[in-house]
Amino acid sequence: MSHLNDNGSNRTDKEQPHDELASTKSPMFLRFLFIIIFDAALPLILYIILSNNIWVIWALIISFAPPIISILFNFIFRKQFDVMGMLSIIGIASAMILVSFKNVPKFYSLGISFISGVIGLVLVITLIPIKVGSFEMRPFAYYCSKNLGLGNYKGLTKHESVSERCDRYWRNYALFRRALMIVTAVWGFVFLLELLILIIIVCTNGSNNNDNNNYDGVFYYTIPWLGVFNGFFSWWIRKQGFKEDNPNHA
Numbered sequence: 001m002s003h004l005n006d007n008g009s010n011r012t013d014k015e016q017p018h019d020e021l022a023s024t025k026s027p028m029f030l031r032f033l034f035i036i037i038f039d040a041a042l043p044l045i046l047y048i049i050l051s052n053n054i055w056v057i058w059a060l061i062i063s064f065a066p067p068i069i070s071i072l073f074n075f076i077f078r079k080q081f082d083v084m085g086m087l088s089i090i091g092i093a094s095a096m097i098l099v100s101f102k103n104v105p106k107f108y109s110l111g112i113s114f115i116s117g118v119i120g121l122v123l124v125i126t127l128i129p130i131k132v133g134s135f136e137m138r139p140f141a142y143y144c145s146k147n148l149g150l151g152n153y154k155g156l157t158k159h160e161s162v163s164e165r166c167d168r169y170w171r172n173y174a175l176f177r178r179a180l181m182i183v184t185a186v187w188g189f190v191f192l193l194e195l196l197i198l199i200i201i202v203c204t205n206g207s208n209n210n211d212n213n214n215y216d217g218v219f220y221y222t223i224p225w226l227g228v229f230n231g232f233f234s235w236w237i238r239k240q241g242f243k244e245d246n247p248n249h250a
Helices: 018-022 025-050 056-063 065-077 083-100 112-125 140-148 162-172 174-205 217-240
Strands: 002-004 010-012
Touching (some): 025 056, 056 065, 056 083, 083 112, 083 140, 112 174, 140 162, 162 174, 174 217
Antiparallel strands (some): 002 010
16 A cells, blocks of 8 residues: 655555654653653542542642643643643542532532543533634544554654644545544543433432442443444544545645
8 A cells, every 4th residue: 555755756655664653652652651640640649649638629739730740841842732631630620629519419429420521521622613813623632643643644754743744634634534523522422421311310319428439330331432432433444544635625
């Protein structure tokens, strides 16, 4: 199978600069590991440790530190906005709202589904084609792909970074744009639907205490389903392959 190079000519897979592409894998892995640690693992570890020793709200506030460091690091040194760090901050802020209403049993019973519902709303909002000046809103999955290098960016050379390649794929490949929109929409609307279902359950059954363990199961059923969807959809996309639809697409 041949691919279009930067000059518009075709060349076979054997002629692709595999060494240059392979050289990007290690930095990408380190970047992914950095984001996982600072945006997910450290906030969770800090909260679990501190919540047993200090007021829960303070534990949540301190948990903001790692994702904020990640956002500043990416902005200063990589000139990129860390969407995963921002999502982590949104999740922590949602948890703070939830804890603040601990004395309202029905609301508190929403538990982790309230947090995932807020995150789902953010994902859905990124589907809105908001354009302000040179800024144009794109699906959340696009930012994940661009920041983490998630995707099969064939033809990557030392003259074109993963970020630049992602931008070019977005402009030139309809299937690439559609895939990122679909993934973002499915995750966003599934999280919102999960929250809606739980709200109905809580309002129907009521809640006489602050124990929400019986309801968190809804969230833990959702994640495996989304994982299966991602796996199947990724396989389908690879099978289809990206075909350049319009090199001049804006």
